[in-house]
Amino acid sequence: MIPIGDDNPTLRTPIVTYVIVGLILASWFLLQGAGFNQMSLVASVCNLGLVPGEITKLARLGDGIPIAPGVACVVDDEAINMLTPVTSMFLHGGWGHLIGNLVFFWVFGNNVEDSMGRGRFALFYILCGLAAAGAHVLVEPRSIIPTVGASGAISGVMGGYLILYPRAHIRMIFPPIFIFWARAWLVLIWWLVLQVVSGLPQLMEVDPEVSSGTAFWAHIGGFVAGVLLVMVFRDPQLVEAHRVARAAGNFTARWR
Numbered sequence: 524m525i526p527i528g529d530d531n532p533t534l535r536t537p538i539v540t541y542v543i544v545g546l547i548l549a550s551w552f553l554l555q556g557a558g559f560n561q562m563s564l565v566a567s568v569c570n571l572g573l574v575p576g577e578i579t580k581l582a583r584l585g586d587g588i589p590i591a592p593g594v595a596c597v598v599d600d601e602a603i604n605m606l607t608p609v610t611s612m613f614l615h616g617g618w619g620h621l622i623g624n625l626v627f628f629w630v631f632g633n634n635v636e637d638s639m640g641r642g643r644f645a646l647f648y649i650l651c652g653l654a655a656a657g658a659h660v661l662v663e664p665r666s667i668i669p670t671v672g673a674s675g676a677i678s679g680v681m682g683g684y685l686i687l688y689p690r691a692h693i694r695m696i697f698p699p700i701f702i703f704w705a706r707a708w709l710v711l712i713w714w715l716v717l718q719v720v721s722g723l724p725q726l727m728e729v730d731p732e733v734s735s736g737t738a739f740w741a742h743i744g745g746f747v748a749g750v751l752l753v754m755v756f757r758d759p760q761l762v763e764a765h766r767v768a769r770a771a772g773n774f775t776a777r778w779r
Contacts, residue, residue, distance in 0.1 A: 525623075526630045526710065527702075528694035532768040534761070537633035539641045543648065544625060547673055550613040551621055558618055561591055569596040570603065572669030573611040575660040577604040582667045590669070598667050608656035609649070614671035624673045630693070631684045632677070638687050638765060639756045647756045651679020651748045658744020662725060670738050675745035678718075682749025685711040687762060691769075718742045 554571075556563035569590065576582025577598055587595035603610075615621040636644035655675020684691075689708035696702050722739030 524695045524697050524710075526627060526693050527696050529630055529634070529707070530692045530694075530704075531634045531688055532765060533633050534637050534764055534768065537636045539645050539648075540628070540632040540636050543632070543645075543673075544628065547613050547615070547621070547625065551615060555614060562594075564616075565591050565594050565596075567614055568616065568669050568671050570601075571607060571610040571614055572596075572671040573607040573656055573659070574598065574604070574669050575663050575666040577667075578607070578660050579664045581665045586667055588667050596667070596669050608653055611656070611669075611671045612649075612652040612673050612676050615673070616671055620672060624677055628673065628677045628680065631680050634688060634691075634765070635680050635683045635753070638758065638761050639753075640758050640761065643756045643758070647683065647749075647752055648676050648680065650752060651682075651745045652676030654679065654748030655738075655741040655745030658747075659738045659741035661744075662722075662740040670741070672738075675738070675741040678742045678745035679749030679752070681711055681714070682746040683753035683756075684749075686750055686753045687757065688765070715743070715746055718746070 550567075551557055554563065555567045558564055574582070574596070576586075577600070582598045584598055584600060587597040590596050615624065635647075639647060652673070652675050655678060659670060659675070685708060689706070691707040692704045693707050693710045694702065694704055695710065718739050721737070722743060725739060
């Protein structure tokens with residue numbers, strides 16, 4: 524099931540949401556070759572993706588893992604490694620990965636930004652992404668597999684949305700054509716349960732080269748961070764303005 528919209532009013536243009544989407548797209552096209560240039564894609568993932576073992580120094584220098592035919596990512600000790608918890612947030616592994624993340628962000632991001640203010644939302648987003656990276660490193664500290672994607676930070680936005688607007692309606696699509704509405708709390712809690720269930724096997728992994736391909740604990744860590752941080756970053760006046768707008772019916776359900 525995929526969220527494609529909500530019935531929540533937006534009181535101001537979500538400029539930071541647009542900027543983040545723009546940065547992600549710019550990274551995809553300019554740094555990663557839009558997935559069409561394999562070497563650009565591989566180089567960006569290897570050099571700017573988050574490798575837990577490089578952060579913790581628990582991976583052996585020179586160890587490598589195949590990432591494409593004839594190409595391997597090799598553990599190194601470059602200074603850029605300490606910045607990868609941030610750089611990895613703006614990179615993706617393919618078109619499906621990119622589009623999926625942007626759809627979720629488009630549905631939930633604008634309302635969370637509108638309830639915090641632009642500067643607060645930018646900091647909130649980055650902190651959720653860092654918390655997600657931290658959770659991933661904590662669970663797989665020896666992993667030599669590079670991780671990329673905005674899903675950890677976006678999970679934080681979803682956690683914030685759950686606290687701010689649990690009773691909002693989310694428009695969902697069950698491919699290929701079944702469309703329905705559901706309460707935000709039901710959609711988001713169900714999503715979190717799926718992440719936990721899917722992530723439990725990762726707690727039992729002993730081989731750093733074995734992975735499901737998805738950093739579920741990054742999603743969980745980001746979500747929990749969003750639930751906690753939203754109470755600090757929300758602007759009570761903006762939240763109240765949303766409540767008044769919803770009560771007055773000064774909005775229409777629309778595609779995001």
